[in-house]
Amino acid sequence: MEDIKNIKSVDKVAEEILEWGHAHGIKSAFDRADSLKPCPIGHTGACCKICFMGPCRLVGPDAEETAAGVCGATLPVVSSRNFLRMCAAGTAAHSDHARDMAFTLLEASTGEAPDFQIKDVKKLKRVAGILDIPIEGKTTGQIGKEVAEKIIENFGRQKGEVSYVKRAPKKRQEIWKKWGVTPRGIDREVCEAMHRTHMGVDQDPENLMMAAVKVSLADGWGGSMFSTDITDILFGTPEPVHSTASIGVMKGDEVNVVLHGHEPTLAEMIVDVSSEPELVAYAKGKGANGINLVGMCCTANEVLMRHGIPTAGGFLNQELSIMTGLAEAMIVDVQCIMPAVAQVAKKFHTKVITTSLKGKMIDAIHIQYDEHRAKEVAREILRLACDNYPNRTTEGSRVSSFKPLIAGFSHEYIEYMQGGSFRGSFRPLNDAIMAGRIRGVVGVVGCNNPRIMQDSFHNYLATEFIKNDILVVSTGCGAASCAKAGYMTPETALEMAGPGLREVCEAIGVPPILHLGACVDNSRILTIATQMVEEGGLGDDISDLPAVGIAPEWMSEKALAIGVYFVASGMYVIFGSESPVEASSVVKKIKTELWEKRFGGKLEFINDPKEIFEKTLAAIDKKRDALKLKKYEQGKFGAERVLMTMEDRRKLEKEQAAS
Numbered sequence: 170m171e172d173i174k175n176i177k178s179v180d181k182v183a184e185e186i187l188e189w190g191h192a193h194g195i196k197s198a199f200d201r202a203d204s205l206k207p208c209p210i211g212h213t214g215a216c217c218k219i220c221f222m223g224p225c226r227l228v229g230p231d232a233e234e235t236a237a238g239v240c241g242a243t244l245p246v247v248s249s250r251n252f253l254r255m256c257a258a259g260t261a262a263h264s265d266h267a268r269d270m271a272f273t274l275l276e277a278s279t280g281e282a283p284d285f286q287i288k289d290v291k292k293l294k295r296v297a298g299i300l301d302i303p304i305e306g307k308t309t310g311q312i313g314k315e316v317a318e319k320i321i322e323n324f325g326r327q328k329g330e331v332s333y334v335k336r337a338p339k340k341r342q343e344i345w346k347k348w349g350v351t352p353r354g355i356d357r358e359v360c361e362a363m364h365r366t367h368m369g370v371d372q373d374p375e376n377l378m379m380a381a382v383k384v385s386l387a388d389g390w391g392g393s394m395f396s397t398d399i400t401d402i403l404f405g406t407p408e409p410v411h412s413t414a415s416i417g418v419m420k421g422d423e424v425n426v427v428l429h430g431h432e433p434t435l436a437e438m439i440v441d442v443s444s445e446p447e448l449v450a451y452a453k454g455k456g457a458n459g460i461n462l463v464g465m466c467c468t469a470n471e472v473l474m475r476h477g478i479p480t481a482g483g484f485l486n487q488e489l490s491i492m493t494g495l496a497e498a499m500i501v502d503v504q505c506i507m508p509a510v511a512q513v514a515k516k517f518h519t520k521v522i523t524t525s526l527k528g529k530m531i532d533a534i535h536i537q538y539d540e541h542r543a544k545e546v547a548r549e550i551l552r553l554a555c556d557n558y559p560n561r562t563t564e565g566s567r568v569s570s571f572k573p574l575i576a577g578f579s580h581e582y583i584e585y586m587q588g589g590s591f592r593g594s595f596r597p598l599n600d601a602i603m604a605g606r607i608r609g610v611v612g613v614v615g616c617n618n619p620r621i622m623q624d625s626f627h628n629y630l631a632t633e634f635i636k637n638d639i640l641v642v643s644t645g646c647g648a649a650s651c652a653k654a655g656y657m658t659p660e661t662a663l664e665m666a667g668p669g670l671r672e673v674c675e676a677i678g679v680p681p682i683l684h685l686g687a688c689v690d691n692s693r694i695l696t697i698a699t700q701m702v703e704e705g706g707l708g709d710d711i712s713d714l715p716a717v718g719i720a721p722e723w724m725s726e727k728a729l730a731i732g733v734y735f736v737a738s739g740m741y742v743i744f745g746s747e748s749p750v751e752a753s754s755v756v757k758k759i760k761t762e763l764w765e766k767r768f769g770g771k772l773e774f775i776n777d778p779k780e781i782f783e784k785t786l787a788a789i790d791k792k793r794d795a796l797k798l799k800k801y802e803q804g805k806f807g808a809e810r811v812l813m814t815m816e817d818r819r820k821l822e823k824e825q826a827a828s
């Protein structure tokens with residue numbers, strides 16, 4: 170029997186490489202997580218290092234009542250302050266990415282960034298409409314410029330509200346107004362969060378946690394949503410696309426280039442130029458059969474959604490992809506890039522190339538990305554990767570298995586797939602939920618974390634949900650987990666899905682786990698939830714929907730901001746692993762009981778996947794009851810079909826077609 174204790178990942182290919190690494194003395198985050206236990210004080214939110222009288226560690230019996238920092242800050246203050254800072258950092262990350270996207274749109278529109286074009290004019294016009302920008306008689310460039318300027322203005326806006334707040338259901342907007350958490354400008358909220366958490370400013374845990382709500386809303390209904398829209402405008406709104414997932418997508422006989430990070434601009438250019446005959450010939454001149462692009466983390470999701478570029482996986486696969494010995498170059502920009510990659514790369518021939526002024530790395534090569542000469546930079550990078558091919562010492566491919574997948578489910582496509590160009594709507598989905606064919610919808614999203622067996626929570630939850638007729642939407646590294654496991658195809662997953670969900674997916678021809686994109690694209694889930702509310706039959710606010718958001722293997726501050734904006738939007742949100750505010754029962758109560766009272770959503774941290782699963786089912790059924798929907802009965806719909814294999818089904822279809 171396998172020794173489960175030593176298994177770090179349910180991703181078989183990752184596990185293979187880890188074993189190889191161990192045999193060759195090469196360590197990764199998996200090993201470092203083993204030898205470096207988290208500081209038990211910081212882990213639970215009981216350490217304050219906000220000023221230099223500290224760090225103050227508020228521990229001991231009855232710490233919540235009796236402990237205080239040098240300044241007198243109590244445990245609830247310290248832990249809510251830490252929590253707010255994490256949310257502010259998460260919002261800053263997504264939103265700074267969005268700002269770069271907005272400037273690219275501006276320069277694409279004015280012709281200053283000639284390598285970029287507006288690909289989705291229809292979406293541009295729709296966004297202009299949302300932003301109250303008249304489009305009559307204007308060129309695409311003019312509209313693009315005005316849209317970009319209006320979005321850029323949202324970052325530095327001092328008064329009023331972030332423009333996309335009005336996209337939320339009316340009732341939701343009222344709730345935010347009532348509690349004073351409607352975000353004004355994105356930067357203003359981040360700045361204010363940093364100010365409030367400076368030594369000696371906000372000392373009321375409830376007030377601090379409400380600021381966490383406000384700054385996180387500036388992410389979900391601000392930065393992230395802007396980023397999704399602009400990326401669609403510039404590079405096209407995703408539609409279903411076939412691809413593959415695994416570290417095994419690296420090829421033994423081609424120049425492998427790993428596109429890692431978050432901003433899609435340079436990656437898009439690299440995709441564009443990689444098929445230029447001169448570059449392909451250049452690669453061949455170095456003895457390779459061509460150039461093979463593979464994605465990593467959220468850049469992977471961006472280029473997968475729009476171009477079907479295979480994904481080598483999420484966060485925890487970054488070092489492993491280098492350990493294959495097959496990566497000629499890893500191109501990185503911002504966020505979730507482990508400093509360790511440059512160190513691992515030293516043991517191989519891989520060149521790590523940083524491209525953003527915001528994210529440099531010792532021991533990496535820096536090639537500055539510049540949107541004014543984007544393709545030139547992209548070509549320079551690919552040539553460098555090709556030049557490195559002759560330095561490869563690994564023969565053939567160390568790993569080669571991968572799984573097929575379908576990605577590309579934008580909210581626009583999900584609407585379209587339910588009725589076509591003219592009758593696209595969320596009616597069929599709402600109807601299916603109302604009838605009990607689909608029990609509810611769950612977002613299984615977020616990171617990997619080496620403190621949890623890689624992908625184990627993601628994959629367990631996603632498959633258990635679909636077995637129970639729950640439609641799963643996924644983004645970020647969670648989506649990569651399901652993709653690598655092969656769950657993102659109609660065939661494989663429909664063999665697992667409950668009969669009701671299976672029937673719906675078969676009718677539309679989609680997998681029961683939908684890949685919605687990168688982490689900024691969690692904003693698509695907000696849009697879908699709003700459209701479901703507007704379609705009718707499922708209440709008049711997001712908090713009425715039988716839906717739950719889960720980040721089972723989270724690690725990033727961005728994940729926390731996402732979790733909080735979902736709670737503030739009315740959703741029950743569950744994170745795996747321990748709570749970063751575990752030390753304070755006061756703060757724990759705020760993020761559950763108080764938030765639930767005010768926003769209809771709450772944030773819980775649960776370390777047991779089975780418990781996450783059960784609580785999710787209970788929450789969904791409770792929402793169904795509140796909506797007075799038909800009781801969900803397992804096996805009621807399509808029961809006879811569930812016994813049929815796909816092969817039987819195809820045979821039957823053939824027979825039906827013949828008769």
Ligand code: XCC
Binds near residue numbers: 483616725727728
């Ligand atoms: Fe990073 Fe976006 Fe988390 Fe993955 S899911 S570890 S934030 S790459 Ni975005």
Ligand code: SF4
Binds near residue numbers: 221225241242247369
């Ligand atoms: Fe300690 Fe207060 Fe300074 Fe925090 S702000 S480090 S609790 S003295």
